[in-house]
Amino acid sequence: MSPTTTTTTYTPPPLPPPFTNSPALLLAQGAEGRLYKTNFLTSSTLAALKVRPSKPYRHPILDSRLTRQRILQEARCLVKLSREDVPVPGLLALDVECDVVDNNNDSGGSSNWAAWLLMEWVEGIVVRQVVDRWEKWVKAREKKAVVVDDADGNSGDDAEIKRSQRELCALLRRIGAVVGAMHKAGIVHGDLTTSNLMLRPVGGATADAEAVAVPTSTSIAQDAELQILEHPSLEGEIVLIDFGLAAQSIQDEDRAVDLYVLERAFGSSHPRTERFFEEVLKGYAVSYKGANVVLKRLEQVRLRGRKRSMIG
Ligand SMILES: Nc1ncnc2c1ncn2[C@@H]1O[C@H](COP(=O)(O)OP(=O)(O)O)[C@@H](O)[C@H]1O
Ligand SMILES: [Mg+2]
Known part of the structure; x- marks a missing residue:
């Protein structure tokens, strides 16, 4: 008995009703x-x-x-x-x-x-994009600061970078607070990455608060390309999305793993932001009563993770 084998290529089905004719x-x-x-x-x-x-x-x-x-x-x-x-x-x-x-x-x-x-529908962009833009902006500013420092020894950029870092830290604390609120409600996310967090601008305002360039006496022609990099807005409300792997749980272990996954996501996707991850945990620590126990547990989860990566 030899059944005829036909190779079928997978074509995704059309939109389900009632969306069949909706603009999508x-x-x-x-x-x-x-x-x-x-x-x-x-x-x-x-x-x-x-x-x-x-x-x-x-x-x-x-x-x-x-x-x-x-x-x-x-x-x-x-x-x-x-x-x-x-x-x-x-x-x-x-x-x-x-x-x-x-x-x-x-x-x-x-x-x-x-x-x-x-x-x-959530307005705004995912945190991954926000942080990517921020990191590009910082890199460009740091480059510019070096050039200006060489020329006249002082730069307004340094202060601007510091101010921007403070804004970023505030954003990270808001992320921690929202993750804490989710845990408090008895849900663990299961896939906490910066692509599953969105930044929704408040009142629909997407204007960049700090797009104004600091004027310097030195004319820096080679900076033309850097100036197109505007400071990304870090204002807005964090919204959690993508609960495809979420579960109901109030276990410290599950909660700590959520935080660990997020920490690793920062480590692998956002090298310039990783050192500020502590701010996420600070926001988390004050968000609900059981948070500190979970943070202790996170230390164990990290150790296990490290051991596992050493064994390979
Ligand atoms: N409610 C929403 N409002 C606006 N954009 C969304 C919304 N849900 C998801 N998105 C966008 O679609 C992308 C994919 O959605 P997500 O739920 O993360 O699915 P998956 O990661 O399983 O493909 C998100 O990264 C985000 O950019
Ligand atoms: Mg997703």
Whole structure:
């Protein structure tokens, strides 16, 4: 018996109903799903749509169960955190198993399915981008400070960098406070990276507070390219997103692992900011009653992590 083997290439299904004909902009395509910017009820109400398509290569029952569980878990966490006033996008709607007719399929429009979750649109950018921009800005400023110091021995840039560092530290403390609020509400995130934290400008203001260049008597022609680097705004509210791996837990260990993952994320993605990570922990320490026990636990988690990386 030799069944004919046909190689099928995986084509993602179209948007699930009721979004089939909605304007939707694909923003991110991850291993687990896709994220669209769309609208909800009125054309001016923006929303983020997360679609988890079925995976044809997985056993259908297992696939359905896993996808359903993940989307429900994400939704539950969002609802719980919103209720506790932790800044997360509000949940608008969800469907754990809707049919999507895939006309591309050569079996004549066979039925496929997807699970989706619709949430409030968060203005702003992810913290990863904010910190990347900040690091570029500092690098450019430091370069400029060296040039100015060489010329006349004093520079306004130094003070400007210090002021900016203070702003960054305040941002890091706000991150710690929000993570603490989430833990206090009984949720651990499971994937705390700077791509899963957003900075929402307050009152929609995105104006850069410190874009004004410090005038110096020295004309620095070679600095033209540096001046296009504006100081990124570090103002705004931290919003937690992406609860695809989140869970309900009040265990110190789970909480400490959340912090450890975030610490490692800073270490690997933001080399110039890593030395300020302590500020995140300072913000965390004062955010709820059990925080100090978790910080103690973090020391053990770090040791384990170090041992593991030594063994390889
Ligand atoms: N509610 C939202 N509002 C605005 N942008 C969002 C929202 N949720 C996610 N995004 C954007 O989409 C990206 C991917 O979403 P995320 O939930 O992190 O999914 P995943 O990392 O699993 O692909 C985020 O990094 C962020 O830029
Ligand atoms: Mg993410």
